[in-house]
Amino acid sequence: MKKITFISCLFLTFYGNIFAQKTVKYNVYLRSDAGTDTMWDGRIIRVYGIASRLSEAPHIPAKTLYCNEGDTLILKALSISQGDHHTVHLHGLDATTINDGDPATSFWLNHQQEANYAVYAAHAGTYLYHCHVADVLHVQMGMYGLIVVKPRDGSNTTWTGGTAFDRSYNWILSEIDPSWHDSIPVHDAVVDTVHIPPYIPKYFLINGKTETQLPVNDSTVIRGTSGQTIYLRVGSIGFFYERLIFPSWMHAHKIDSDGRPLDEPVQNDTIEIAPGERYGILLDAASNKLDNINVEFVNMNTDSIWSVQHVPVIITSSSVDDSYSSSGDLQIFPNPTESFVTFSFSKKENDQAIIQVTDILGKTVYSGNAILPLQLDIRSFPSGIYRASVKTKNRSFHASFTVYH
Ligand SMILES: [Cu+2]
Numbered sequence: 001m002k003k004i005t006f007i008s009c010l011f012l013t014f015y016g017n018i019f020a021q022k023t024v025k026y027n028v029y030l031r032s033d034a035g036t037d038t039m040w041d042g043r044i045i046r047v048y049g050i051a052s053r054l055s056e057a058p059h060i061p062a063k064t065l066y067c068n069e070g071d072t073l074i075l076k077a078l079s080i081s082q083g084d085h086h087t088v089h090l091h092g093l094d095a096t097t098i099n100d101g102d103p104a105t106s107f108w109l110n111h112q113q114e115a116n117y118a119v120y121a122a123h124a125g126t127y128l129y130h131c132h133v134a135d136v137l138h139v140q141m142g143m144y145g146l147i148v149v150k151p152r153d154g155s156n157t158t159w160t161g162g163t164a165f166d167r168s169y170n171w172i173l174s175e176i177d178p179s180w181h182d183s184i185p186v187h188d189a190v191v192d193t194v195h196i197p198p199y200i201p202k203y204f205l206i207n208g209k210t211e212t213q214l215p216v217n218d219s220t221v222i223r224g225t226s227g228q229t230i231y232l233r234v235g236s237i238g239f240f241y242e243r244l245i246f247p248s249w250m251h252a253h254k255i256d257s258d259g260r261p262l263d264e265p266v267q268n269d270t271i272e273i274a275p276g277e278r279y280g281i282l283l284d285a286a287s288n289k290l291d292n293i294n295v296e297f298v299n300m301n302t303d304s305i306w307s308v309q310h311v312p313v314i315i316t317s318s319s320v321d322d323s324y325s326s327s328g329d330l331q332i333f334p335n336p337t338e339s340f341v342t343f344s345f346s347k348k349e350n351d352q353a354i355i356q357v358t359d360i361l362g363k364t365v366y367s368g369n370a371i372l373p374l375q376l377d378i379r380s381f382p383s384g385i386y387r388a389s390v391k392t393k394n395r396s397f398h399a400s401f402t403v404y405h
Helices: 002-015 135-140 178-183 211-216
Strands: 023-038 044-052 065-068 073-082 089-091 112-119 125-130 144-150 166-178 203-206 222-225 228-235 241-245 253-257 260-267 270-273 278-285 289-300 306-316 332-334 339-343 354-360 364-370 374-377 384-390 396-403
Touching: 044 178, 065 073, 112 228, 125 135, 125 228, 125 278, 144 166, 144 228, 166 222, 178 396, 203 289, 203 306, 211 306, 211 384, 211 396, 222 278, 228 241, 228 270, 228 396, 241 306, 270 278, 289 384, 306 396, 332 396, 364 374
Parallel strands: 023 073, 065 144, 166 228, 222 306
Antiparallel strands: 023 044, 073 112, 089 125, 125 144, 166 203, 228 278, 241 270, 241 289, 253 260, 253 278, 289 306, 332 339, 339 374, 354 364, 354 384, 384 396
16 A cells, blocks of 8 residues: 555656646635634634634634645535524635625525535636625624635746745735624624624734734744845735835835736835735845835725834845844844843853844944843834844844834
């Protein structure tokens, strides 16, 4: 038996490119129960969501699903909807009517019902999946995620024959109005209506994270080393639209829209994205930089900005890749911090260390000698990202931390 498996692996290795088409299957649990997410201020929000295991409580957002161009993508869905119903809508993918998840034209899943949603992934690109039952409500409650269709060969290129990149990030942008989650509006399934209160979002999310959660979240913080190309896939699924403002040194180019390459890339530091849209954005990690991407959340009725979220961009020179974090031997905590920050080594060192802290413009805001651990009062530092360099007799470390007031 083992031998056969080994031979078939060999066969796939050698002939995989010729017979690349395959079926990629995910289990998705459509849950109205059990879900909570904790906001940056400690508030616990009740959510619906799409979990990837039966034993898993749902969180915002659902897991990003991947397949390659030419694959058949199957979502095996089980509804745990209590008295309600759920579906899966594959937004932007060319699903047949029966697989479309629109309850008016296909079907819905009652509590503990199961069904497969299948689609042929014809084009590399960024897509969304979400519940389509009372979607104004169920999407706001958290039933959404991204689908990424990679090129036919699964490589790090934007599409088959597209631009190669070194790193990629996926962002899904949304909001939460806690009042909808505290007292969930009632969906009348018979006439398919929901009586909803005015929408007043309080939390503005990137991958389900907001405010002080953003600088410490690996899925949001953009990291790279000098000279790299970064591919950012962004989808929007709230009721606001967003304005992404990139540092000009990143030379942001919008290159694909809603799962199709644009005829011409659009170079602009500011990129707007509306609910349901997806963009692919190429970014240069040209030099050694610490900066922010700002994301404005804009009310579609009034065009007023309700929130600006700041996501750190950390580009290091290649020789010190990955050392600009609080991992490794040097630890900086808490990060982000409001009043004090502590520098320490994970292993005890008796050497004097020279500590230097610079702001984002490279201006020194602290320097001194100490045997670590050292606690630094940063109450007078303006909010922002700071870079710390710590040198002992034999070693030198670099790390960044964020100050929020
Ligand atoms: Cu639903």
